[in-house]
Amino acid sequence: MxxxxxxxxxxxxxxxxxxxxxxxxxxxxxxxxxxxxxxxxxxxxxxxxxxxxxxxxxxxxxxxxxxxxxxxxxxxxxxxxxxxxxxxxxxxxxxxxxxxxxxxxxxxxxxxxxxxxxxxxxxxxxxxxRFDGRTVVARRLIESGRLGNIYFARALFVRSRGIPVGIGGWFLDKSKAGGGALIDLGVHAIDTAWYLMGCPKAETVSGTVFQHFGSLVPERMHYDVEDSAYGQIRFEGGAALHFEVSWAANLSDDIPSNAQGKREAHNTIVYGDAATIRLSPFGLFENTGDTVRDTRLEGAVGSNFxxxxxxxxxxxxxxxDPVNSVDQAVDLMDMLEAVYRSSKSGREVVL
Ligand SMILES: NC(=O)c1ccc[n+]([C@@H]2O[C@H](COP(=O)([O-])OP(=O)(O)OC[C@H]3O[C@@H](n4cnc5c(N)ncnc54)[C@H](O)[C@@H]3O)[C@@H](O)[C@H]2O)c1
Structure with missing residues (x-):
């Protein structure tokens, strides 16, 4: 060195x-x-x-x-x-x-x-x-115990029409990109939820990837990756993470439109027995016994490079160790790869 x-x-x-x-x-x-x-x-x-x-x-x-x-x-x-x-x-x-x-x-x-x-x-x-204002605030609240025991998270990164055909053809080629929507967007969605859960060790992965929107890709382009992926990861201790990602899907009208007029949503929701936290809109939903108390939270929006x-x-x-550590990179790759293996075999993968 x-x-x-x-x-x-x-x-x-x-x-x-x-x-x-x-x-x-x-x-x-x-x-x-x-x-x-x-x-x-x-x-x-x-x-x-x-x-x-x-x-x-x-x-x-x-x-x-x-x-x-x-x-x-x-x-x-x-x-x-x-x-x-x-x-x-x-x-x-x-x-x-x-x-x-x-x-x-x-x-x-x-x-x-x-x-x-x-x-x-x-x-x-x-x-x-992981360094965005909201993620930092959420992680702090979770570490302080405010959510109680974390048992479930939902990771969402969906686009209705967002296959990246405009940028370097390698994005659509499995041998060069490693995958499609899952590798490109799913890595963000899964990682944010997993990070907020405290990076538990994955035990089993069940996932399915699909390609249904090849007609949106110019014929001259090689397209052998998925345009959507869905599944569930179970962790040591019993918690589970559910993910839903797409470059292209016929999304329903509860998903808002982006600046290009295409439906798009990116969200993370983490459930604990004392409270649930949602990044967008940013809020906390606390167990008060008979009911749930809603609190709007403050946190800067936007990528924090x-x-x-x-x-x-x-x-x-x-x-x-940096926050995005080498051990976590290995665990993250294990989970992503297991989604592809599970999809191919039609079975749950045990890690
Ligand atoms: N963190 C994020 O939010 C985020 C966003 C977009 C992309 N990415 C990642 O960043 C990476 C790049 O994405 P991109 O959209 O900029 O791709 P890109 O294809 O637009 O850019 C890649 C660049 O690498 C250059 N390159 C290729 N081979 C090279 C070589 N041998 N020597 C020097 N330069 C070489 C190309 O000329 C090109 O300019 C990808 O891994 C992508 O997943 C991350």
Whole structure:
């Protein structure tokens, strides 16, 4: 492991939407500096360099990983490059924050964990929503015991018409993306609910994935991933999490429309024997005996990439696990992979 100076020097590989958000987060984090970036796309490099002004601009991610000035790397590459880029970065002695999903396969994530732990490097995965105002408030309330025993959670991330046909064709290709709606949106939905539940150990997974909206995908595009996924995860101690995710589904009119006029909802509801908490609208529903008392809660809405970056940089400095820890990345990949296995076999999967 390279000795860290006063300032932690970061590089970003992959300069799409998340690459920009991470650059803004670095700029907002005291003691962190963006020194380098890399992307194969000339336009992407130029636009990124114009806005964020890194010292060095590379093309291939490997070039950035060879730069001794870089202490830590943010991986914002397509999913199929998460594992090779993360392993190369760790081999080069860099700490890593990798976008979601952590890897395509749970077995790969175990290799990442083994390497990061043996080399005492920080690994974290991109789940900025854990740092959102509402999630932070909800987690605090749950940790304080206000919900009592948590026994169930509902994780919802549904779009009526949102198959990502516009961005890099790899999103729709199973060999490159690892999956469709589940890997893309389900990872957010499941992780937020699981995190609020306290990251219990999954014991069994029963899920089904569907593809019914191929007609919305241009014929020239390869489309072999699911456009929706539904299922349930049971945890040690008996709690369960139910998830519902879709890129495309004929959603009913209780789901509101987004700015593009397409139905979309994203929500997490966690049930405890003393109270239930819902992120959107943000509220607490407490057991008062005969009835339930409703309380509106306050918490900032929106993705907190800056909070996530501050936590990553702090973990590098202190050697403490980041909030989005390497062990949790393994558990998350185990759950996602088990949904696909369960769907394929038509059976519940025991982890
Ligand atoms: N956290 C979030 O909310 C969030 C949102 C969107 C995307 N993501 C994740 O971020 C990742 C990237 O998504 P995206 O939408 O920006 O994808 P994208 O395809 O638009 O961007 C990926 C970039 O990687 C570059 N690239 C590919 N191979 C490279 C190489 N060998 N060297 C250097 N650059 C290379 C491409 O040129 C491209 O610009 C995905 O894993 C996705 O799941 C996360």
């Amino acid at each position: 390279k000795a860290i100076g006063d300032t932690i020097q970061l590089g970003i590989v992959g300069l799409g939407w998340p690459g920009h958000r991470h650059a803004e987060a670095i700029a907002a984090t005291p003691g962190a500096r963006l020194v380098a970036c890399a992307d194969l796309g000339e336009q992407r490099r130029e636009e990124f360099a114009r806005v964020h002004r890194p010292d060095k601009v590379y093309v291939e991610y490997d070039e950035l990983l060879a730069d001794p000035d870089v202490d830590a790397v943010i991986v914002g590459l397509p999913n199929y490059l998460h594992f090779p880029a993360t392993m190369s970065a760790l081999a080069a002695g860099k700490h890593v924050l990798c976008e979601k999903p952590p890897t395509l396969h749970a077995a790969d994530m175990r290799k990442v964990r083994a390497r990061a732990k043996s080399d005492r490097l920080v690994y974290s995965f991109g789940r900025q929503a 800056a909070g996530q970056m501050a936590n990553f940089v702090d973990a590098i400095r202190t050697g403490q």
